[in-house]
Amino acid sequence: MSSPTTNRVALVTGGSGGIGRAVAERLARDGIAVAIHYAGRKEKADETVQAITAEGGRAIAVGGDVADEAAMATAFDAVESAFGGLDVVVHTAGIMVLSPIATLDLNDLDRVHRTNIRGTFVVDQQAARRVREGGAIVNFSTSVTRTQLPTYGAYVASKAAVESLTLILARELRGRDVTVNAVAPGPTATPLFLDGKDENTVDRFAKATPLERLGQPGDIAETVAFLAGPARWVNGQVLFANGGLA
Template identity: 85%
Template sequence: MSTSTTDRVALVTGGSGGIGRAVAERLAQDGLAVAVHYAGNRARAEETVAAITAAGGRAVAVGGDVADENAMSAAFDAVESAFGGVDVVVNTAGIMILAPIATFDLADLDRMHRTNIRGTFVVAQQAALKVRPGGAIVNFSTSVVRTQLPSYGAYVASKAAVEGLTLTLARELRGRDITVNAVAPGPTATPLFLDGKDDATVANFAEATPLERLGRPGDIAEAVSFLAGPARWVNGQVLYANGGLA
């Protein structure tokens, strides 16, 4: 049972679609007011806000480049202005570009790492300054850090950095009563994962788990809900939400 109450506030980066939208909607169901962050697609963020408010929740949309410290400082200020503070920050914003390391385009490397590493760092930095006691910071890694599939090298490098940042920040926030963890999803049926994969490839990923299916965005949102609410004794950890994928 969630310990979330109606005076708690969450900011979900990348909250306008895929896993981010599922997380925003789940936290709203848990009773949190939710700020749905978007980078460029305000209309999709407003759709998420509308879905939350139609279900009786409270939500606003906030925009900004996660890698821009001024934009994210303004986003946090907007959340505090709307709801009075910030208790939970969930970093779902990220991009994935796949190619072998030997032929990986370095411009793509820089673009991906700007969002996945710098973006997570900037948001985590703001969270470390502004999250209230009793709060939680949840970053996003990937199960491929452990499975190490070919063509995922650059993406894994960015997410391994997120794990290192997460575990260090948990220790730096000693005495603040703020937990810092990461969720590492397995193959999940989102546009980010499905893009560019044929049916056979998707089927192989589904069969790789003992549960013999892809994850659903709601499965990942459930893990975030746990870390954001009742899991006050889980800190400095990476939670693999992947259906038992090795």
């Protein structure tokens, strides 16, 4: 990793593993100081911090429930205290419960919506108050809002709400020079996607894209790095990073 060439600072929620970790490490390679957020896996967040600092980057770990406004205010405070401000917020944290709508436990529905909708609202609210001029806010949706796969009802409903929040916040921040976008990954080789799927199912998802492979966390991280850095004219958009999945 090259020496830092920027004073920009990023907070990545859910940065302890999967896509979040890939995003944190990719932003660090651009010289951005990164705060790795975790909810319950501090040791994983610490591993990400160590990987970044070992390459000459700047990183800290911050904890908290994304749906708890007090906890997230404290996490944002910690980032600003450590690095002097905040320029980029990437909100990857989320959960997924799969079930047909007819049989879904409504407690699971509430849990998904608390993390994915309220959590996004809480993080975006803090980001809207704190991100500096020239900054970027990046939320996470899913390509299943287009593919409409059975059993994804609760998850897709939550992510459709995330897309709406994203587009409205972009317009509410008029005049601030802060972009707000969402990334909608397709099937990506992470524990969240692979858990509970047999090999045939995974192969079917891989072959569904014209590129005939699953996405990798690094593929999604490149999209985020674009939105967090040079993409100053991309605002109020949902970018589908899915290898051409319909």
